[in-house]
Amino acid sequence: MLRQTYGFMREAARAQARWEFEASMNILSSRKRMIIILAVTLPLLLFTGYVLAGGQDMPSILGGKHAYSPAYYTPAIFGVSIAIGLCAGLITGCIGAGGGFIIAPALMSAGIKGILAVGTDLFHIFAKAIMGTVAHKKLGNVSVSLAIAFLVGSIGGVLGGGIINRAIYEFDPMLSDSFISFVYVILLGFLGIYAMTDFIRSYRRGEHGDAHGHGGKGEANTKKSLPAILQGSRIPPMITFDEDLTPGGKKIPAIYVALCGAFVGFVAAIMGVGGGFLTFPMFVYVLGVSSFTTVGTDILQIIFTAGFASITQYAIYGFIFYTLAMGMLLGSLVGIQIGALATKLVKGIYIRGFYAIAIMAGFVNRLFALPSKLVDLEYISMSKSTAAVITQVGNVTFFIVVGLFAIWVFSVFFRNISKLRAEA
Known part of the structure; x- marks a missing residue:
């Protein structure tokens, strides 16, 4: 059961990475989109440079050092946000698994309050979705009834997750940071142990697969019976989908779709991760929706779930650092492209x-x-x-590991630029 859960979550990370890569490439390929990003970030960079030159901190209105203040902001933190986005992009592009799982922990390690890290990450995802998704290419695959039921559920989940996060913060800001950290400890601990076990097992057996872990015997073995069970239920109202692929289409009770949406929205609002992290595998492996229909619905829900969560649950309450979000977006655009190119040069194992x-x-x-x-x-x-020493050890270890990974990817990339150009 645990093995199947890990396989499910690994597929979730891959689905998120596929979307992030496509959205980033769409932004990079559009001169207008890049001009918009530079128009927003360039003044921030210039102002940051001016403040650094004067040896001053940002105005106190942007945050203070106390627990009840949003965050303590310095120009260095803006630079860190670009570096965090860069590293997250490298992980997404190179590994083929969503790098968003390091963003909130990294921001919190840089001095950002947990609730602000969550809200800022959600807004960063929303901005990328709005700018990077070429909707008209894939939204034709959306099952409208499926999308509506899912979004109704996701809105409910987002409200629940956002209310819980804010209520804990208002009760005690330190408890809020502890709660968010604890959630990440559970998720990353589970994923990390199984990912390391899977890597060691595959390495010993010589199952190198490709860069994203495909091709080895360690692939997820998700049961196929659950979609059949759910589609066999006859709880009204029923939703019909995949009519183009199956004669008469498939049918499933709307309540199951809404419950999946509620879970996705809740996780997104609590942790600040994109809803796409779970939507794709949940549609395919739980609801039994075809990949053809899932792709369009996944794109639609990311825009609405991340947008609704970031604006209604965090932005209007002051829990988004827009400067950091733009820094992460800028860094991730570069990181994803370099990471994707590096996969052509390194063994997947x-x-x-x-x-x-x-x-x-x-x-x-x-x-x-x-x-x-x-x-x-x-x-x-x-x-x-x-x-404090224990915390510092954790911070240093984290940034050393992620930094070494980034240095390794960049070294591989720059050493093989001529080879990549020849292939292009």
Whole structure:
């Protein structure tokens, strides 16, 4: 059961990566879109340079050092946001699995409050979806009834997740950071352990597959019976879909589609990850929807789920750092392109190993951050200096691992530029 769950989540990460890669390539291929991004980010970069030159911090209106302030902002943090987006993009493009799982932990390690990291990541995803999705190419595959039922559920899930996050923050900002860190510890711990086990097993057996982990015996073995069971139910109202692929189409109760949407929206609002992280495998492996129909519906739901969550649950309450979001978007556009090119030059088994190590680094980062937060909450007894050292070890380990991965990818890329040009 745990093995199948890991396979499901790995497919979710791949689906998110496919969407992020396509959206980024669409932005990079459009001069107008790039001009818009540069028009927004260039003044921020110039202002940041001006402030740095004067040795001053940003105006206090942008945040303070206290727990109830949104965040303590310095020009260095804007630079870090570009670096974080770059590394996330490298992971997405090179590994073929969504790099968003490192964004919230990385932002929190850089001094951003957890709830702000979640809201900012959601807005970054929304901005990428709006600018990078060429809707008219694929939205023709959408089953309208399927999309409506799913979005009704996702809106409910987003409301629930957003209300919980804000309620915890308003009760105690330190508890909010602890809660978000704990959620990431559970998710990354589960993914990291299985990813590392899968990598070691595949390496020992010589199952190198490709850069994204395909081709080995470690692929997910998701049961095919669940979609049949759900489609066999006759709970009204029923939704018909895949009419172009199956005579008479397939039918499924709308309640199951809405429940899947609610789960996706809830996870997106709590963790700040894109809804596409779960939508694709949930549609295919749980609801039994064809990939043809799923692609269009997935694109549609990312726009609405990320947009609704970021605007209604975080933006209007002041929990989005737009400067950081644009920095991450700028960095990820470059990172995804370089990472995708690097996959042509490196054996897949090594990239899979880096994937497992990167997830484990995120897990260690959030796990080591918990003692300091729990001490501040007076839930555990430990000296604050010891807790601070543990947190620092987690932060340093995380940034060293991700930094080494980035250096490795860049070195591979620049050493083989002539080879890549020849292939192009």
